[in-house]
Amino acid sequence: MLELRAVTAGYDQRAPVVRDFSLTVEPGEAVGLLGPSGCGKSTLARVAALLHRPDSGTLLLDGEPVRHWRHRAPREQRTAFGVVFQQPRLAADPRLRLAHLIAEPLHATGRRSEVPDRVTELAATVGLTPDLLTRRPHEVSDGQLQRACLARALVLRPRWLICDEMTAMLDASTGAALVAAVETYRSTTGAGLLAVGHDRTLLNRWCGRTVHWEALQPPRAPEASQGPSVR
């Protein structure tokens, strides 16, 4: 079970982006988190994936509170999460060919022998043809790159999937294909899913339970929610 309790997080202690946020994801459950852009959804997703240390609050992983984040988190905890980011361009190392991009977590965890099988299998799952696997990120489209990023997130067979606006940069058919790949993985492995997004229709169709950001978080003071004023 993945449980966030009263999490407060942000990039400045005096102005946290996420305040007192609580959310639970059961294994096998798909939870959609719906909120307007800039509200702190992505920060929350990074906290849940152990990529950002919250200012306060606890994250419980199977009942155990998480004590360390980023590099300090134990490798088994970090790799229990598969993360798909919003912008595939920024989430892919520009020097790695797609096959290496997908296989990188296997290399990093010393499971080199599984590379050929897993890459072939996952490329088929996410719909990448073999010739695309030899290209570098700047030689493929956003949709193709996001497919590779999803394959990379799945390669270690994570127990939790965090999809941060996974389909926001994609056209409808690619988005649908990726959602279908995630759902297939979830139904076969029983992994839990936290899907973050602002597309109400998509999240309602995709996830068993959709929570609204405003319902979990008290509305902010107007000057804080507007950001830097243009006028």
Next chain:
Amino acid sequence: MAETAVGPKWRSYGTRRRSTRTLRVRASVTLVLVTVLAVLLVPPLVQLDQQAVDLAAKLQPPSWAHPFGTDDVGRDLLLRCVYGLRVSLLVGVTAALTATVIGTAVGAAAGALGGWADRAVMRLVDTFSSVPHLLLGIFIVAMFRPGVWPVVVSVGLTHWLSTARIVRAEVLSLRSRPYIDAALSGGASRLRIAVRHLLPAVLPQAALAAVLMVPHAMWHESALSFLGLGLPSHLASLGNLIQNARGSLLAGQWWPTLYPGLFLIVPTLAIAGLAGAWRERINPRRRSELML
């Protein structure tokens, strides 16, 4: 973006190979090869003494017998230039490599570790930067007997600061990219992220800094030689040659200055052209940023 939007125009090496880029690369490769071959092959193959003094033929303008002319004691300048390039390249390349290795290691460590380690290292860099580096170089070189290696050590130990700054800034900007988050989530250790993702990204920058450091190191070599602390003056380095020629230039004899100068500029430009092409190859999306 739709998936049909993939075309050869984003390929680093497309179908049109006859672009100015590859022409530049070819010219650079040729010049670098010529330089290296000249430096390596001329001394053993041409059995002429570069130190041979012929006072009857002093300060002769370029001719068939002496294509680059002769200097103020009648030594053949073409031969002196080749020997000079040999010494100067050795000093320049070795010193630049030393400085770049130190700078990259320090900068990458500071950027990747962050926190107090970063602050301590960067204050150290500031402290070193506050001393004029020629002064520091003189201090280091004065501790040894004149020769090639003290000059290399002196230039290497005083020129890693800017490389360290560049590499640290680059690492800091890379560290917060989502692909580093993705690597973390994929179980990569600190070391693996540094070696696999951060270092390859800063390597072209560091290599470029190294190439641009080569002429700088050559100038420092000549400055130290001028002060009597660097290379012994009988050793033909390009710096020594240009220094020796200063008097003749005022008397209207241009060749003892021009040819060593060309020998300094042309190989440097060629190596810089190669470095630029290498960077394009490694990180094609930043192609437009650097056109040397």
